[in-house]
Amino acid sequence: MAAKKPKRKKINLALQGGGSHGAFGWGVLDAFLEDGRLDIEGISATSAGAINAAAVAYGLTIGDRAKAREVLHDIWSRISEWGNWLSPIRRLPWEYVWPNASAYEEAVSFSLFETFTNAFSPYQFNPANINPLRKVLEKTIEAEKIGACDSVKLFITATNVRTGAARVFENENVTIDAILASACLPDLFQAVEIDGHAYWDGGYTGNPALWPLYNGTTTRDICVVHINPIERPEIPKTPYDITNRMNEITFNAALLGEMRAIAFVRKLINEDWLKDEYKKKLKDIFVHAIRADEGLKEYSVASKFQTDWLFLTALRDVGRASAELWLKNHYDDIGVRPTVNIHEEYLRRVA
Numbered sequence: 001m002a003a004k005k006p007k008r009k010k011i012n013l014a015l016q017g018g019g020s021h022g023a024f025g026w027g028v029l030d031a032f033l034e035d036g037r038l039d040i041e042g043i044s045a046t047s048a049g050a051i052n053a054a055a056v057a058y059g060l061t062i063g064d065r066a067k068a069r070e071v072l073h074d075i076w077s078r079i080s081e082w083g084n085w086l087s088p089i090r091r092l093p094w095e096y097v098w099p100n101a102s103a104y105e106e107a108v109s110f111s112l113f114e115t116f117t118n119a120f121s122p123y124q125f126n127p128a129n130i131n132p133l134r135k136v137l138e139k140t141i142e143a144e145k146i147g148a149c150d151s152v153k154l155f156i157t158a159t160n161v162r163t164g165a166a167r168v169f170e171n172e173n174v175t176i177d178a179i180l181a182s183a184c185l186p187d188l189f190q191a192v193e194i195d196g197h198a199y200w201d202g203g204y205t206g207n208p209a210l211w212p213l214y215n216g217t218t219t220r221d222i223c224v225v226h227i228n229p230i231e232r233p234e235i236p237k238t239p240y241d242i243t244n245r246m247n248e249i250t251f252n253a254a255l256l257g258e259m260r261a262i263a264f265v266r267k268l269i270n271e272d273w274l275k276d277e278y279k280k281k282l283k284d285i286f287v288h289a290i291r292a293d294e295g296l297k298e299y300s301v302a303s304k305f306q307t308d309w310l311f312l313t314a315l316r317d318v319g320r321a322s323a324e325l326w327l328k329n330h331y332d333d334i335g336v337r338p339t340v341n342i343h344e345e346y347l348r349r350v351a
Helices: 019-035 048-062 065-086 108-119 132-140 176-182 211-216 239-270 301-305 309-333
Strands: 009-015 038-045 153-160 166-170 192-194 197-201 221-225 286-290
Touching (some): 009 048, 019 038, 019 065, 019 301, 019 309, 038 048, 048 132, 048 176, 065 309, 166 176, 166 211, 176 192, 239 301
Parallel strands (some): 038 153
Antiparallel strands (some): 192 197
């Protein structure tokens, strides 16, 4: 007797950015693709999340789930190769053997890098506008084929430098430049020019943006893959810890605002505050989350520039384990109920 095929379910994914920490998102996607029970309708993504999203969409366009996993592996492998040559954050020889010097936030190279980027802009130290990530993307992805992808809808966010508004690139206009724009840290790279507009990292306006999934897809389920911890119990006191926490708060701010809006809409619907003619116009969103808080809490902002293969694959494995646990605990909830209490996990405030 043939084994019964598992029930397939639709889901949307929202992938945060966070430099090398995006390898955690690689692991989550790898586990989802291997599991095979989920059909991903839409992916909204920013920065490193945008790289992961583009890799999945391209892999599914030219092949299947196995191909998408292969493209993800290849893109992170090339990021590691280029990073070994060009990453500004490298541990010096004695930092591998001196126990107290192995923390990236204490690395001499990071201190020098931070001082340098505070003194010079990328227009000064990189006038030729060389971006090694462009080479990585061009060798791995044929961006023009993403426009033909009919298996997943992409929403890649970048920030318009002049207006401060979010720009969302969808399948038909996702190019190498659009992905680079979404991942453009302004202290490292010149703004990416697209159609006469200049763009910086999308994390400033949506990390990631949820509203494109709300408006552009049919499924009610959104699983947010977190890279940046939302809460930290300790007060940062060293310069590195303060910089790290400022980075986390900044890149979570837009997401928290969208969570507040989703919670308000749920309240309107569930407490029957709406007139009948408006009820069909609003969608009750089921929010889910896979959070890297515990797995990545020990790493500082400096480690987001660390690209050695052992580090990246370790983060991938943490992401895989987190996704597998989430599927085990919550697969049956998809399409039925949210698994995140927005007020408790995102909007909690101390009086």
